[in-house]
Structures are given as structure tokens and as C-alpha cells.
Amino acid sequence: MDEQGLLTRLPASIAGRVQSIRQAEGTVTLVIDATGLDAATREAFQTACRDILGEAEGVETVRVAMMADKARRRIIAIGSGKGGVGKSTLTANLAAALHKMGRKVGLVDADIYGPSQPMLMSTGGAKPQAKDEQLLPVISPLGIPMLSMGHLVEPGKALAWRGPMAGNAFGQLVDADWGDTEILLLDLPPGTGDVQLSMLQKHKPDGAIIVSTPQDLALIDAQRAANLFDSGKVPIIGLVENMAGYACPHCGEVSDPFGRGGVEAAAEGTGIPFLGRIPLALAIRAASDAGEPPAAGDAPEGEAFTAIARQLAEWLDTPQGAGA
Template structure:
């Protein structure tokens, strides 16, 4: 049996299908393995396993491992609003869950550094992310969505009183985490047009932005400012979502519009953007969100609006990638 055959047989069976070539010259074993789809941590583990197994073969003085990986074509969608309290985080979480149900590999960055809420929505167990060196490894929620949030990194209830540079550094660390095979990252931006938005636009260049507003004029004025920021940065606006659009009384069933009706759709048309859909103001959505069970995770009535919006976003992603 040749030295190459001996080395090949020493490779663990679970790794063998990933091996592309084995060479042995003057005591040096060179292994080329396919690490496509593996995250940074898993790839590092694969390399160590190969080095240990092959290094134990008699006559091998050095092991060189080359990992081949198809770079994940990862895209970023920013979810923004001009002001707080319009349901941006709830929309982000439910879009992520709905997209995962559609077969997309999705991650969420909770970029609302001062008021992170994605942990409550997607991972109420508050799992702490691991790290490989300085690289964070996102937590995976029960809904198949990877997540990083400041709420996972600081003590619960503790105020985050940071200045701009520290906020930018935190965002960068989350964005540059080991997202593995995630092909899409939804970024839950804080309200407004401040440091986080500027860092995101200048450093990470989202593929597009989804803007959330309630129907009333006051919210739409601020939503227009958010859209203008993306326009100035040459980031396409995927469309506008109208949240809290209509309230059905649980007692009499009557529909009322405490925040007005149709304002976001009119605004989208006036500014030349697509209208992605409406999400009603409903107690069931609030209760599900507070208990870490996004409505989009099931086929109930309250999840339909999120699933329909996610389907439009998925269609936009496919069309823009063509």
C-alpha cells in the first residue's frame, strides 16, 4: 500500500466525503478538503481533525491542510423607520421567521444597540453567543433563524450608555460574526438616522431597505426622512410596510382605524416605492411577540400578513440577483 493510500485510510470516515485530494511528498502530506457551507468554527475544527489524524501516520513529518469553500453570497436587508414605536422589531423578527419557512437561510442583527428587543421576540431563553477568538458565533433560535443582539451580551435590564464609536464597534462585531451558511441578514435598525445607520450604510452597504410606518401623518413624515437617507446612500428601498393598520374590536368585531388608514400606501406611491402590505393592530400579535412565539412561525390568521410581505421581499431578492 502506498503512503498516499495509508494517509487516506487514516482520515476519519465522517470526513472522508469532504476530501478532494491527498498528496504525500518527502514526509509532507497535503490535504485538500471541501469546506463549503461550513462556518469558521466548523472549518477550524475540520482542519484540526485532519492534522491530528494524518499527523499520526508513520512517516508523516508535516501536514498541510487547504480548505476550499464557496463564498456565501450573503446579502443585507436593513429594516428601518423614522421613529420608534412603529413595530419595526416585530416586523423584522416575523420577516426572518417567514423567510426561513420559505427555505431561506436567515440571520438577524439586532442593531438597536440602546433598546435591543430581538431576544424577547426570537430567543426568550437568552442564549449567550460563543466566540472563536474575536469572532462571535450567532445563536440559532428554535425557528431556524440565527441571531445576534446586544441583549445577549450585557446583563438584562442594564442601560447601555455608549458614545458613537463604541456603538459602531459593537455593530461591526455583530455584522462580521461567523454567520456560516446564512445567505441573508436582516438588520433591525434603531429609529432615526444616526450613527448606527451611517455605519451600516458606509461600511456594509445593504442590498436594500424595508421601511416601516404606522398610517398617521406624523409617522410618515419621519419615514420619508429614513427613505431619503437610503436614497442619498444609493440603497434601494424595497418598499414600505404599514403597521398597526386597523383594529378589530375583540368584543363586537367592529373595525376601527385609531391611527388612520392607507397613509403608508399613499406615501409609497407618492415617492415611487412599492407598498409591501399592512399588518393589523391585534392583541394576538402582541401576546405572541411578548412570549417569543412570532405569529409568522405558524399558519394562523395573524401570521398571514407577515408571510405575504416576506414573499414579496423574497421575490425582490430573486429579481435583483438575476
């Protein structure tokens, strides 16, 4: 069996990371990009390669080299068609969950006019330094590097910038010195304006997640965001339904003040994966206001975020997510 035939025997999550494969005299040698993989996953990949390829005809020995000395940074945009749907809260919790999984993740608050990540990540008083004309990210208490326009202007000060100025500011945040960061989450402003256009032109994401609440108006705006990513040939990883279900803290009865299932139905109608729903919960609001993303801990309110982050991590390990 030739090298290509051996490669097709491997799962997509592994095959997408194979940098080279060579077979000679019964020995198969693979070089696998281990960027972003924790120790347990690297060991599991090595074992899988040996077990699967070791069964191929003519293969006597399988050697696996895991290489991660060159970072391949991937950009994931989290967007919405309108404001107030919980996009920033989702982004902060995805960053916290990925960091907890051992991924080298960074966060850019690209909402130039209404930055909220400094509060959500407890970095409100931090000021980034600069080196060689590049900004150096601030580090959140969780250990996540991040940058926001909220770190560069006085708290509460309004920004009255024209579109090109906002686009340039966004570029400075993304082009910062992110070191060995491998996944950069972009918390986009609502809508489809200048920042989004600058993103598509100069910092095209590897994938996008769209957030919406269940009501029809929000779904219409979310479809506009999806159309923007489609026009830029950015893969849409999936849709998330936020504020879906409110459990009364007194009686426990669950109600749906904003409706339920609209985003999932929209996902089915468009063929876009549905990643899950986030409940409307007082605990999530309180933790967010305190700058403590629920996904960073073990509280029940963090589970929905972690489940979505896990799907994002799995997508990043596919050939499409890995840029293969």
C-alpha cells in the same frame, strides 16, 4: 441566436442568477446560482430553462447546472424614522417567514440601546461564544441564527455609549461568523444616527424596507429614513404600514385608531412599492411577548407578515436583489 439573446428569453428571476451560459453545436449549457433556493424552486428553474431555451432556433439540448456551494450573503435593512412603529416585530416575523420558506436567513438586532429581538425570538438567556475573534450567533428555537446587544449585556442594563462605540458594536454583530447564512436581516434602531451611518459606510445593505404607522408625524419620520437610504444608494424594496386597523374582539367591528392608508398614499406619491399593512391585533402582541413570531406558524395573524416576506423573497430573486 447568441448567448446574450438566449439569456434575454429567460424570466428576470432566472436570468439574474445565471453565472455563465455557453452554446456550442446545438447544446446550451447554463450555470445557475442556486443559493437560497429550495428544491422545488431549483427544479422549476431547471424546467423553465429547458422549456424556454429548447424552443430557440438551433438549440437541440439544454443542460442546467445548479451551483450553491459559495454563499452570497445579502443584507436587508428594516428601518423606520421613529420608535414604536413595530419595526422589530416585522423583522422577527420576516425572519420566521423566510426561514419557513427554506431560506437561510440570519438576524442582527442593531438597536444597540434598546434591543428587543432576544424577547421576540425567545433567546433572552443565550450568550454567544467567540471563535477566532468572531462572535458565533446564537440559534433561536426556530433554528434562526441571530445576534443582539441584548445577548451581550445584562437584561435591563442601560447602555450609555457614545456614537463610535455603538458603531463598533454594530460592526461586531454584522461581522460575526454567520456560516452559510445567505440573507441577513438588520433590525435598525429608529432614526438616522451613528449606527445607520456606520452601516452605510462599512456594511451597505442590498436593500431596505421602511416601516411606519399611518399618522402624519410617523410618515414624516419615515421619509427621513427613506432619504438616508437614497443618499447611500440603497434600493428601497418597499414600505409597510403597521397598526392599520383594529378588529374589536367582542363585536368584530374594525376601527382605525391611528388612521389608515397614509403609508400606501406615501408610497404612491414617491413611486416606492407598497408591500402591505399589518393590523393592530392583540394576538400579534401576545405572540410577540411570548417569543413566538406569528409568521412561524399557521395562525391567521401571521398571514400579513408572510405576504410581505414573500414579496421580499421575490425581490431577492430579481437581478437587482441578486446583485446582478
